[in-house]
Amino acid sequence: MSIIAVAALVAAGPAGAQDGPAGATGPKPAATAASSTAARKVFLGVGGSYIASRTDCTNCDEEGVYWDGWAVHVDGGLTVNDRLDVGAEIFSTHTTTAGVGMRSNYALAVAQYRPWASRGFFLKGGIGMVFFRGDTYVEGHGTADVKTRGMGVHYGVGWLIRRERRVAFAPFAGHYVATLGDVQGSDWLAENVVSNNWVAGLTVIIR
Amino acid sequence: MKGRRRQTVLAVSVSSVIAFVAAMPAAARAQDAAAPLFRMVAPAPPTEGHEDPALEPRTRTSLFDVGQATTAEPKARRACDGCPVRRPVFATVEVLGINVIYNLMNRLKKPPDLAQFQVKPSDWWQNLTHGFEWDGNAFAVNQFGHPYQGNNYFNAGRSNGLSFWESAPLAALGSATWEYFGEKDRPALNDLINTTAGGIALGEMFHRVGWLVRDTTKTGGARLRGEILGTLIDPVTGLNRFLSGDATRVTAKPADMIPVQIAGAMEAGVLWRASNTTLSNAAGSPYIQVNMQYGDPVGSPYRQPYDGFNVSMRLGGGAPISEATVRGRLHGHFFGDPAAGRQLMVVQAYDYVQNSAYEFGGQSVVMVFTRQRHAPEGTNLVVSAAGGAIILGAFSSPYQYGEARDYDYGPGLWAGLGATLRRKTTPVARLSYDMRLVHVVSGTSGNHVAQHIRADGLIPVRGRLRLGIGLEYVRRKVYYDYADDLDEHYPQARVFLTLVDK
Numbered sequence: 001m002s003i004i005a006v007a008a009l010v011a012a013g014p015a016g017a018q019d020g021p022a023g024a025t026g027p028k029p030a031a032t033a034a035s036s037t038a039a040r041k042v043f044l045g046v047g048g049s050y051i052a053s054r055t056d057c058t059n060c061d062e063e064g065v066y067w068d069g070w071a072v073h074v075d076g077g078l079t080v081n082d083r084l085d086v087g088a089e090i091f092s093t094h095t096t097t098a099g100v101g102m103r104s105n106y107a108l109a110v111a112q113y114r115p116w117a118s119r120g121f122f123l124k125g126g127i128g129m130v131f132f133r134g135d136t137y138v139e140g141h142g143t144a145d146v147k148t149r150g151m152g153v154h155y156g157v158g159w160l161i162r163r164e165r166r167v168a169f170a171p172f173a174g175h176y177v178a179t180l181g182d183v184q185g186s187d188w189l190a191e192n193v194v195s196n197n198w199v200a201g202l203t204v205i206i207r
Numbered sequence: 208m209k210g211r212r213r214q215t216v217l218a219v220s221v222s223s224v225i226a227f228v229a230a231m232p233a234a235a236r237a238q239d240a241a242a243p244l245f246r247m248v249a250p251a252p253p254t255e256g257h258e259d260p261a262l263e264p265r266t267r268t269s270l271f272d273v274g275q276a277t278t279a280e281p282k283a284r285r286a287c288d289g290c291p292v293r294r295p296v297f298a299t300v301e302v303l304g305i306n307v308i309y310n311l312m313n314r315l316k317k318p319p320d321l322a323q324f325q326v327k328p329s330d331w332w333q334n335l336t337h338g339f340e341w342d343g344n345a346f347a348v349n350q351f352g353h354p355y356q357g358n359n360y361f362n363a364g365r366s367n368g369l370s371f372w373e374s375a376p377l378a379a380l381g382s383a384t385w386e387y388f389g390e391k392d393r394p395a396l397n398d399l400i401n402t403t404a405g406g407i408a409l410g411e412m413f414h415r416v417g418w419l420v421r422d423t424t425k426t427g428g429a430r431l432r433g434e435i436l437g438t439l440i441d442p443v444t445g446l447n448r449f450l451s452g453d454a455t456r457v458t459a460k461p462a463d464m465i466p467v468q469i470a471g472a473m474e475a476g477v478l479w480r481a482s483n484t485t486l487s488n489a490a491g492s493p494y495i496q497v498n499m500q501y502g503d504p505v506g507s508p509y510r511q512p513y514d515g516f517n518v519s520m521r522l523g524g525g526a527p528i529s530e531a532t533v534r535g536r537l538h539g540h541f542f543g544d545p546a547a548g549r550q551l552m553v554v555q556a557y558d559y560v561q562n563s564a565y566e567f568g569g570q571s572v573v574m575v576f577t578r579q580r581h582a583p584e585g586t587n588l589v590v591s592a593a594g595g596a597i598i599l600g601a602f603s604s605p606y607q608y609g610e611a612r613d614y615d616y617g618p619g620l621w622a623g624l625g626a627t628l629r630r631k632t633t634p635v636a637r638l639s640y641d642m643r644l645v646h647v648v649s650g651t652s653g654n655h656v657a658q659h660i661r662a663d664g665l666i667p668v669r670g671r672l673r674l675g676i677g678l679e680y681v682r683r684k685v686y687y688d689y690a691d692d693l694d695e696h697y698p699q700a701r702v703f704l705t706l707v708d709k
Contacts, residue, residue, distance in 0.1 A: 113376075182688065
C-alpha cells in the first residue's frame with residue numbers, strides 16, 4: 001500500500017462512518033449532505049487492466065520469471081456512505097509466455113474507502129479465494145494442465161472521475177496476490193506457490 | 208536466520224502482557240474504587256466529555272505538529288476535552304518512526320541475525336519487485352509478535368485522535384512498510400495479515416484497557432502511576448500523552464473510553480493435557496489465567512467498535528503464554544426490544560493457543576447471534592450461535608516449513624454454539640462447541656478440521672472463593688493431499704480457584 005495514499009487517508013479529516021472519539025465530532029464534510037442521498041445505493045463496475053506477474057514457489061528458481069498479460073474485472077456492491085463502498089469483485093487474469101496461457105479468477109470481498117468525501121482518491125482492499133486453471137509451464141518439465149484454488153489478497157489505489165455522475169471512471173493500480181499451496185503437475189510438484197500480480201487499469205462504474 | 212530473529216519484539220510483547228496482567232486489578236480499582244476487586248460497574252458516561260459536533264469545527268493540522276496541549280488550547284482539535292489532539296499526519300509519520308525503532312532495536316542483535324536488518328535501497332527494490340511470499344518464522348513470532356507490533360501502529364492512530372476505522376489502515380501501512388523496507392527478507396503475506404488484523408484486535412483492546420487505569424481527573428502521584436501503568440499496557444498512547452502534555456492535563460475521561468460495565472477474574476490452578484492418550488497419563492502444569500469482560504457485548508446496545516469485548520490470557524499451562532483470545536464486537540444490532548436480548552453481532556476474533564500438544568492461531572471475523580434470558584436474582588442465560596471466516600489460521604503440523612515453522616497456514620471457516628449461565632456479570636457455568644476448518648495454502652497441502660468441546664463450572668467454597676473445574680476435548684483431523692492423514696485428540700482438564708463477585 002502506498003505510503004502517500006495512507007498518509008492522505010489519515011490526513012483527510014473526520015471519517016463519516018466512525019463513531020469513536022475522533023469521528024464522533026467535527027463538522028460533516030460539505031459533500032455529506034448531498035451524498036447522504038447516495039447512501040445504500042447499489043453500484044456495478046466493469047473494467048480491464050494490464051498485468052505484470054511473477055509466480056514462484058519454495059522449490060522454484062530463486063529469480064523467478066516475469067510474465068505479462070491482461071485482466072478483466074467486475075465489481076458490485078453497496079455504497080455504505082459517502083466514503084465507503086463494500087461489495088464483491090471477480091478479477092480474472094490472463095497471462096501468457098511462449099504461447100502458454102494461464103488464468104486466475106479471484107473472487108474477493110472488497111472495500112473501497114475515500115479519505116476525502118469530496119475527492120475521487122480511494123484506497124481499496126480485498127480478500128477471498130482464487131481459482132487457477134491453465135497450462136502451466138515449468139522449465140525443464142514442459143507444460144501441464146493444472147486446476148487448483150487458494151487464497152487471494154488485494155490492495156490498491158485509484159481515482160474516481162465524475163464520481164457524482166451516474167457513470168464514473170476509475171483509473172487504478174494495485175497488487176493481487178494469489179497463494180495456491182502445493183501445485184502438482186505431471187511429473188513435478190511446485191511447493192507453496194505464490195503469484196504476485198501488479199496491475200494498472202480502468203474501471204467504469206455505474207450507480 | 209529469520210526464525211531466530213525478533214527476540215526483541217517478543218521481549219517487548221511479553222513485557223506488555225505482563226504489564227497488562229498486572230494492571231487488571233488496578234484497572235478495576237481505577238474504574239470504581241468502591242467496587243469489589245474483580246467486578247466493577249462503571250458510572251454512566253459523562254456527557255460533558257463529548258461536545259456537540261455541530262458546535263465544534265475542525266482545523267487542519269500541520270505536518271509535524273505534536274500539539275502541545277494546554278488548557279487554553281482551542282477545543283476544535285479535540286473530539287472532547289479529554290480526547291487527544293487530532294494529528295493524522297503526525298500519526299502516519301509516527302507509524303513509520305515505529306518501524307525505524309523496531310529496526311534499530313533489532314540491530315542490537317549479533318551476527319548473523321544482525322544482517323537481516325541492515326537494509327539498503329537495493330533490498331527495498333528487491334522486495335518491491337519480487338512481491339509477497341510466506342515466511343518460516345516461529346509460531347510465537349508470527350502469531351503474537353507481529354500482532355503486537357501491529358498494535359503499536361494502530362495505536363499511533365488512536366492516540367493521535369483517529370477513530371477505530373481510521374486507525375485500521377495505519378496498521379496495514381505499518382505492516383506493509385515494515386515488510387518492504389524494515390528487513391531484508393521478502394515481504395511475507397502471513398505477516399501482513401497477522402500484523403494488520405491482529406494489530407487492530409490487540410491494539411483496540413490494549414488501548415481501552417490502558418484507558419481504564421488512567422484517571423484524568425487526578426493529579427500528583429496517583430495520576431502519574433496511572434499514566435505509567437497505562438504506558439506499559441499501551442506504550443504508543445502513553446508516549447504520546449507524555450510528549451503532548453496530556454498526561455498531566457486535568458480533564459474528564461473521554462466518554463468513549465468508559466465501558467458500561469467491566470468484570471474481571473483471575474484464576475490459578477493446575478492443567479492436565481494429553482496428546483492422543485488419556486488424561487491419566489498427563490502431567491499437571493500450573494497456570495494463571497486472567498479473564499476480562501469490557502462493557503457488555505451481549506446485553507448493551509452497540510455504540511462503537513469494541514465497546515464490548517472479552518479477553519483472556521493464560522500464563523503457564525504448557526507454555527509461557529499458552530492461550531490468549533480477544534473477541535471484540537465490531538457491530539451489533541438488536542432485534543426488537545434490546546431487553547428481549549436478541550442480537551446479531553459482527554465479532555472480530557484473535558486466537559493464540561500454544562502448548563505442548565498443539566498450536567492454533569488465527570484472525571477471524573464471525574457473525575454471532577445471541578439470545579439472553581433473564582432469571583431472578585441477577586442470573587441470566589446467554590445462548591449463542593456463530594459462523595464466519597477465518598481470514599488466516601495457523602495449525603500445528605508434523606512437517607516443517609522453512610527454518611522454524613512447524614505449522615500450516617490458510618484461510619477457513621468457523622462455526623460454533625455456546626451457552627453461558629451468568630450470575631450478574633460472572634460466568635458460573637459454560638458449555639461450548641466449535642468447529643474450525645483451515646484450508647492450507649502454505650505448508651503441507653491439505654485441510655485441518657478441528658472440533659472443540661468445552662465445559663466450565665464454578666463450585667462455591669467460601670465467601671467469594673470458588674473452585675472451578677474445566678473440561679475440554681479437541682479432536683483434529685488433517686486431510687493431507689500428499690501425505691498420510693492425521694487423526695489426533697487432546698483431552699484437557701483444569702482445576703482452579705477464583706474469586707467472584709457475590
